[in-house]
Amino acid sequence: MSQHILTAVAWPYANGPRHIGHVSGFGVPSDVFSRYQRMAGNKVLMVSGTDEHGTPIQVQADKEGVSAKELADRYNRVIAEDLTGLGLSYDLFTRTSTRNHYAVAQEIFKGLHDNGYIFPRTTMGAISPSTGRTLPDRYIEGTCPICGYDGARGDQCDNCGNQLDPIQLVNPKSRINGETPVFTETEHFMLDLPAFAEVLGSYLQGKQGEWRPNVLKFALNLLGDLQPRAISRDLDWGVPIPLDGWRDQPNKRLYVWFDAVVGYLSASIEWARRSGDPDAWRQWWQNPDARGYYFMGKDNIVFHAEIWPAMLFGYNGQGARDGRPGSLGALNVPSEVVSSEFLTMEGRKFSSSRQVVIYVRDFLARYDADALRYYIAVAGPENQDTDFTWQEFVNRNNGELVAAWGNLVNRSISMAAKNIGAIPEPGDLTDADRALLERSRNAFGPVGAELTRSRFKNAITEAFDVVRDANRYLAEQEPWKLKDDPERQKSILHVALQVVDDCKTMLTPFLPGSSNKVHAMLGGEGVWSGMPEMREVDEDGGESYPVITGSYDGAARWEHRPITPGTPLAPPVPLFKKLDPKVVDEELARLGE
RNA sequence: GGGGCGGUAGCUCAGCCGGUCAGAGCAUCGGACUCAUAAUCCGUGGGUCGUGGGUUCAAGUCCCACCCGCCCUACCA
Numbered sequence: 001m002s003q004h005i006l007t008a009v010a011w012p013y014a015n016g017p018r019h020i021g022h023v024s025g026f027g028v029p030s031d032v033f034s035r036y037q038r039m040a041g042n043k044v045l046m047v048s049g050t051d052e053h054g055t056p057i058q059v060q061a062d063k064e065g066v067s068a069k070e071l072a073d074r075y076n077r078v079i080a081e082d083l084t085g086l087g088l089s090y091d092l093f094t095r096t097s098t099r100n101h102y103a104v105a106q107e108i109f110k111g112l113h114d115n116g117y118i119f120p121r122t123t124m125g126a127i128s129p130s131t132g133r134t135l136p137d138r139y140i141e142g143t144c145p146i147c148g149y150d151g152a153r154g155d156q157c158d159n160c161g162n163q164l165d166p167i168q169l170v171n172p173k174s175r176i177n178g179e180t181p182v183f184t185e186t187e188h189f190m191l192d193l194p195a196f197a198e199v200l201g202s203y204l205q206g207k208q209g210e211w212r213p214n215v216l217k218f219a220l221n222l223l224g225d226l227q228p229r230a231i232s233r234d235l236d237w238g239v240p241i242p243l244d245g246w247r248d249q250p251n252k253r254l255y256v257w258f259d260a261v262v263g264y265l266s267a268s269i270e271w272a273r274r275s276g277d278p279d280a281w282r283q284w285w286q287n288p289d290a291r292g293y294y295f296m297g298k299d300n301i302v303f304h305a306e307i308w309p310a311m312l313f314g315y316n317g318q319g320a321r322d323g324r325p326g327s328l329g330a331l332n333v334p335s336e337v338v339s340s341e342f343l344t345m346e347g348r349k350f351s352s353s354r355q356v357v358i359y360v361r362d363f364l365a366r367y368d369a370d371a372l373r374y375y376i377a378v379a380g381p382e383n384q385d386t387d388f389t390w391q392e393f394v395n396r397n398n399g400e401l402v403a404a405w406g407n408l409v410n411r412s413i414s415m416a417a418k419n420i421g422a423i424p425e426p427g428d429l430t431d432a433d434r435a436l437l438e439r440s441r442n443a444f445g446p447v448g449a450e451l452t453r454s455r456f457k458n459a460i461t462e463a464f465d466v467v468r469d470a471n472r473y474l475a476e477q478e479p480w481k482l483k484d485d486p487e488r489q490k491s492i493l494h495v496a497l498q499v500v501d502d503c504k505t506m507l508t509p510f511l512p513g514s515s516n517k518v519h520a521m522l523g524g525e526g527v528w529s530g531m532p533e534m535r536e537v538d539e540d541g542g543e544s545y546p547v548i549t550g551s552y553d554g555a556a557r558w559e560h561r562p563i564t565p566g567t568p569l570a571p572p573v574p575l576f577k578k579l580d581p582k583v584v585d586e587e588l589a590r591l592g593e
Numbered sequence: 594g595g596g597g598c599g600g601u602a603g604c605u606c607a608g609c610c611g612g613u614c615a616g617a618g619c620a621u622c623g624g625a626c627u628c629a630u631a632a633u634c635c636g637u638g639g640g641u642c643g644u645g646g647g648u649u650c651a652a653g654u655c656c657c658a659c660c661c662g663c664c665c666u667a668c669c670a
Contacts, residue, residue: 123668190668213609218597218665225596227668298598298664307667341598342663349663378618379606384599385663392605395619403632411629418628457607461617475634480627574630 002041003291006284007034008264008334009048009088010296010304011096014075015060017359020372020388021343021350023086025297028376029340029456031088033293035509035529036451038089039558045284047267049094049101049547050076053238054256055134059176068237072097073545080546082360084532086369087512092271093532093548096239096263099539100273104266105259106242108315109231111326113243117192117314118231124167125188126181127234128174132251134234135174135181142169189241190228191258195320196310197226203309203333211305212383212454214298215339219305229307231258261308264294265331274537274549282329291335293454298339305337338454341381343388346591356591358388367397368577370511374401377460377510390587394579405467405503406514406575408474412496413521413572415479423497423523424490425565433495436473440466440502441560447506448558456510463506470499494565497522501563508556514575515556523567527554 010026012018026048034046052072061071076095083093095101112118126135167183174181204219231254232241238253246252265285272280284290294304310319316330317323325331342349348356363372375396379386416424429437443466450459474496482489501522508515512529519528530552538544 121668193667209609214598221596222665225667229667301597302665302667344663384606386606389605392619395605398630398632399619402630407629407632409629411633413629415628461607464618471633472635474628475626478626478628480629572629576630578630578632 002043003289004283004287005034005037005042005044006264006268006290006292006332007037007044007046008292008294009046009090010294010300011048011051011260011263012079012083013054013056014050014052014072014079014095015057016075016352017078017361018082019350019352019357019359020363020376021345022297023083023088023360023372024343024376024380024388025340026295027083027086027088028373028380029338029382029454030293030295031086032373032377032456032509033295033338033451033454034089035512035552035556036448036558038552039505039508039529039556040448040452041557043283044091044552045268045271045281046089046091047093047264047271048090049092049096049263049267050079051256051260051263052076052095052097053253053259055139055233055235058133058235058237059139062176069097077546078361080534080548082364084534084548085364086360086373087531088548089512089530089532089550089552090548091550091552092267092274094263094267094270095545096259096266098266098270098545099542100270101259101263101266102239104269105239105254105262107326107328108262108265108311109254109258110242111315111328112191112311114326115314115317115319115323116321117195117319117323118189119192119228120187121190121228121230122185122187123230124183125186125234126167126172127184127186128176128179129182130177130179132234133236134186135176139175140169140172140181141175142172186234188230189232191231191307191311191314192228192319193226193307193310194228196313197223198320199313199318200226200306200310203313204305207336211336212339214383215301215305215337218301219337222302222306231255257303257307258311261303261311264292264308265328271549285331286329288332290332292332294334294337296337296339298341301337301339304334304339309333336454341383341385343376343381343386345387346389346588347387358587358590366583367579368513370514371397371401371576373510374460377456378464380456382455382457390584394581394584397576397579400464402574402576402578404464404471405507408467408471408496408503409500409518409521409575410572411474412470412493412500413569416493416497417569417571419486420490420493420569422569423563423565423567424494426491426494427487429491429495432473432477433491436469436499437495439469440499443502443506444558444560451509460507460510463503463510466499466506467503470496470503473499494563498563502560505556505558505561517575519555521569521572522563523569524555527551529556530554 009030034044037044058068061068128135233255234251235253239259268281312333316325447459447462477492479489479492504515504518508529516528532548532550534546536544
């Protein structure tokens, strides 16, 4: 049964290039999932984009002497290029600075406001005197009033660990430019999260046994202490507040997190419009049978398991104050929130400033996308923090990707091409032949089941078990010794090629680029698994910007597919590059300290 | 300070509701093979499952405390 599946991928923040830790959290897992779901026959809509508003981008732009928009333009493009290079199959990867996004974010705000879930409140805020902008707590530092440590930040003292308010700091200073912040009354809008305690509670309870326990436990725990949360800031870079008297205020904008989570919806709407059917998004957002899967790193659980559902409930009129759905109609809340843990780099936290980092761009300049995808799938932070080391990367690449899978493909096709020149016709099959064929064919079920549950490590490990069995089969059958028994040799090679084809199919979600190569090497025609492309678009003739999109309805299906004897075979080219162990030292030398 | 997650062989990691759970891959060592990017295949050593208590007939697997690492900590005051 075909199902509509929304793959909502966390929006990378456009204040700089993204590193491999970022894409290990949201990028690769969401793409593996989406590719599998498409192969399984479901209608996938995979959306994301760059998150471009907020103070950190403004601060970075000020530092570089450019406007926030210019900075966002630059990194939007860089990030889009990188994600395309990784082969992430977005149906639409857009950005939050589009007119469409502004309109949709404002619509959600209005819907929540109309239903009474947003209210104003006067608070004390720190303002930068030179810019008039909100100075976020963590950009203020001073002397800790509790322990006297003089590098305390406005939100917390790193020395004594106490949580602070910036107004408590002795001698507060802006970390941006050293000026003394002014504490002044300012009016902001608050989202009334307590009004959703009940509906969120039953929503989350209903996910028991379905979501990863760490996500659910975390979200349930937050329920105990829901407080109204500010959804506006004193800043000129962001989405204006769509209320009379506020709309035109130059220094009031929606808090970046509020508009960012709306991006899933606005991107879906943008996608629909570009696809020629402006209402197509409704199939993923309003069809009760549709499912929405959200992928992110663990730092984002609160927004996806708590706040975004609350916003949707409020928009639908399903909180404590009831209400009615906004003009878009009632919207689906997330079916599942899939969170990754964190990747560390050679035992340390990623840090751009300390050069403890490898950017996606730099990685792809030297290594293949599938090599990184493989590493993240098999050794990434799926259930706990994991460590990326160059040694481990080289080991995995050379010992597993190249030596096990790449070599199986190469030796099988090579022998068949050399001896027969085509996919051979099998003769009578032995027990060993049938055992391997069944083993391979029967793997689709369990591997697919793991993929459905987002258990990617288990899935790829089980697929690789088949690869190992195939290598063992060849070692036992020794087809290279059967020059005087060509019929038996043909049968063996037929079996080997069939299993290579099965493995290629099962590895497609993880390794789409190399699977396409195997498809072609085995004489397959047409597109096997579609790859993303960047395209320049605009809004009604406005400024153009890049998006990632693509046609992913290739031939790939999640099923055993009989190979066709007689299909001509050419000598194969190696699937993957074997890495010189020296790259470990070279890469380590690039890291800071 | 509060909440959460993790600490399992040299390395990277699997181990849902307690009872073949002490595992996989790589690395080491020994052997086989040569079709293949010196790849593959077979065999082998190695861990008191962070520490200390407790519950139980039985605990990496549950409870408590502690140590270490990581994530979150809005609003208000």
